[in-house]
Amino acid sequence: NAYLTRCQSVLQQGKPHNDVLLYWPVSDLWMSGGKREMRFSVHHSDWIEKTACGEVGRWLMRQGHPFDFVSDVQIGKTRCENGQLITEGGSIYRTILVPAAGFMKIETARRLIELAGSGATIVIWKNLPQSVPGWHQHAEREQELKTLLDGLNFVDGSATVGKGRILLGDELSVLMSQ
Numbered sequence: 001n002a003y004l005t006r007c008q009s010v011l012q013q014g015k016p017h018n019d020v021l022l023y024w025p026v027s028d029l030w031m032s033g034g035k036r037e038m039r040f041s042v043h044h045s046d047w048i049e050k051t052a053c054g055e056v057g058r059w060l061m062r063q064g065h066p067f068d069f070v071s072d073v074q075i076g077k078t079r080c081e082n083g084q085l086i087t088e089g090g091s092i093y094r095t096i097l098v099p100a101a102g103f104m105k106i107e108t109a110r111r112l113i114e115l116a117g118s119g120a121t122i123v124i125w126k127n128l129p130q131s132v133p134g135w136h137q138h139a140e141r142e143q144e145l146k147t148l149l150d151g152l153n154f155v156d157g158s159a160t161v162g163k164g165r166i167l168l169g170d171e172l173s174v175l176m177s178q
Contacts, residue, residue, distance in 0.1 A: 019094040020060060020067035021085060023075065024053050025101035027133035052100035056125060059172050060097075070096065072108045080118035080164070097123045097175075104129035106144055113148065117162030123175045124168045128152075 029051070060067050068091075070078070075096065077088040085093040096112065098104075109129065116122050128149050132141040152159040157169040158178075169175050 018066035100126035116164035119163035
């Protein structure tokens with residue numbers, strides 16, 4: 001136990017050196033329908049492996065791009081300074097990668113655009129989100145998302161936003177090289 005305590009102490013003091021924050025669009029799972037409770041278990045990991053997020057994660061690992069997953073709440077607490085993304089815990093990243101999210105909270109979409117405006121590079125694989133999760137005031141929130149995303153002017157897969165940019169495309173290798 002003493003050895004484990006020392007190891008944990010050292011690990012908790014360290015900072016990751018990963019370049020990419022991989023957004024996990026959990027709303028896509030919640031909005032996928034079904035009649036049963038969805039459980040996230042390590043023994044049956046289809047909930048991540050059989051999604052666009054899992055596909056991107058496997059590709060990043062094969063290509064040698066270290067990454068950490070990031071949630072809606074964590075994105076809301078992330079800031080951008082000098083083109084670098086800094087999480088609430090002080091870890092530094094180069095980009096947030098959004099993998100083919102069908103649903104996204106308005107707050108998350110707005111925050112990604114704000115981060116780009118502050119100098120961040122946001123990478124979106126395949127498509128912009130099409131809708132918002134949940135049914136409360138769904139039509140109004142969906143229209144707000146559409147208006148927000150329609151304000152992005154993509155030219156050859158890149159939209160300049162303030163000091164940063166948002167990249168959109170189908171080829172991960174091209175997006176990551178940019």
